[in-house]
Amino acid sequence: MHADIRAAFAQQGDWNRRLGAPFTARLCDRLGVVLDHGSATGRAVLGWPGDAFGDALMLRLTGGLNALVRAGALPGLAAHYPPNKAGDDAALDAALRAALSDDRLLLWLESAPQTNEVGRSGVLMPGLLTIAAATGLALELFELGASAGLNLRLDHYGYDLGGAVFGPADAPVRLAPDWQGPPPPAADVRIVARRGVDLAPIDVRDPAARDRLLAYVWPEQTARVARLEAALAAAAADPAPIDAGDAAAWVEAHVAPVDGRCGVVLHSIAFQYFPATTKARIAAHMTAQGALATATAPLAWLRYELEDASGALPTLRLTLWPGGEDRLLAHAHPHGASVQWL
Numbered sequence: 554m555h556a557d558i559r560a561a562f563a564q565q566g567d568w569n570r571r572l573g574a575p576f577t578a579r580l581c582d583r584l585g586v587v588l589d590h591g592s593a594t595g596r597a598v599l600g601w602p603g604d605a606f607g608d609a610l611m612l613r614l615t616g617g618l619n620a621l622v623r624a625g626a627l628p629g630l631a632a633h634y635p636p637n638k639a640g641d642d643a644a645l646d647a648a649l650r651a652a653l654s655d656d657r658l659l660l661w662l663e664s665a666p667q668t669n670e671v672g673r674s675g676v677l678m679p680g681l682l683t684i685a686a687a688t689g690l691a692l693e694l695f696e697l698g699a700s701a702g703l704n705l706r707l708d709h710y711g712y713d714l715g716g717a718v719f720g721p722a723d724a725p726v727r728l729a730p731d732w733q734g735p736p737p738p739a740a741d742v743r744i745v746a747r748r749g750v751d752l753a754p755i756d757v758r759d760p761a762a763r764d765r766l767l768a769y770v771w772p773e774q775t776a777r778v779a780r781l782e783a784a785l786a787a788a789a790a791d792p793a794p795i796d797a798g799d800a801a802a803w804v805e806a807h808v809a810p811v812d813g814r815c816g817v818v819l820h821s822i823a824f825q826y827f828p829a830t831t832k833a834r835i836a837a838h839m840t841a842q843g844a845l846a847t848a849t850a851p852l853a854w855l856r857y858e859l860e861d862a863s864g865a866l867p868t869l870r871l872t873l874w875p876g877g878e879d880r881l882l883a884h885a886h887p888h889g890a891s892v893q894w895l
């Protein structure tokens with residue numbers, strides 16, 4: 554079991570290196586070496602009864618360490634965190650051993666990481682442009698797996714999408730993904746209503762909930778950290794409404810064609826986490842309601858999702874009713890860093 558857990562930390566390190574997080578990669582490498590039974594946290598991690606990857610055990614621990622560093626509670630370890638240099642292995646190992654004796658980390662082992670990646674608005678927005686251009690109508694958004702609802706507020710952000718520059722001049726967040734292909738359609742995206750659902754919504758008005766979300770962003774990815782801080786601060790003053798619950802019953806209760814607007818069900822990197830019955834019920838409801846849609850009461854289903862575990866990039870797909878045509882719009886980096894528009 555211990556060898557497995559140490560190997561899982563090394564494997565997580567490889568993942569983080571590939572995902573452009575070399576500092577967190579190194580933390581995972583060193584944690585795999587320094588964890589021992591001398592601390593309650595070390596015992597809990599090395600004796601983990603479940604699947605370390607399935608439970609995101611390594612990210613629970615790095616999230617907890619990052620949270621304590623961000624809060625100023627581990628100054629010894631903070632000296633090795635960005636923007637400082639991590640230092641040599643011996644110094645980093647000593648700081649990690651000291652940090653692991655902080656029993657506040659045990660709380661972080663109890664729950665899975667939660668994220669809300671604002672960069673994904675840079676992929677969802679060109680999807681909304683496509684819908685607005687095709688229908689000429691205002692949009693009502695229904696987001697599934699909305700987390701803190703930051704991507705439901707995407708019309709508050711500024712954009713440069715393949716040279717198409719738009720958004721409020723005072724936008725708290727500006728998104729300019731590395732763009733390949735033609736620019737997205739030009740259209741006026743007017744959002745007349747928005748609402749989301751999540752099994753465990755994050756209340757952006759709660760400072761502790763905001764800190765928790767920030768703790769799971771890898772600290773060397775400073776642009777993502779800054780973007781999330783800015784989006785959270787803006788959302789705290791004007792949160793998007795998110796209901797708590799499973800997405801299937803919520804879609805069935807809320808989504809139907811309405812004259813004069815286009816209903817848009819959208820989700821990003823969430824569908825893979827839904828149970829099979831939830832996915833099937835959502836698809837069945839969309840097909841049934843799509844059959845009732847008209848040119849003045851259309852329905853759209855916009856999905857920015859990982860299609861399989863092959864390592865291929867997530868896709869952006871759109872089904873638009875009436876008609877129910879399914880279109881592949883783009884391939885995109887999982888955090889929205891790049892978009893290949895088709």
Ligand SMILES: C[S@@+](CC[C@H](N)C(=O)[O-])C[C@H]1O[C@@H](n2cnc3c(N)ncnc32)[C@H](O)[C@@H]1O
Pocket residue numbers: 667668669670671673697698699700704750751752753754798799800801820821822823826827828831
């Ligand atoms: C990886 S997060 C993505 C959050 C957000 N869509 C984003 O792109 O940043 C997946 C979210 O799906 C939510 N979720 C998982 N299963 C769900 C379900 N059955 N119904 C509703 N939400 C669910 C989780 O709570 C989590 O907030």
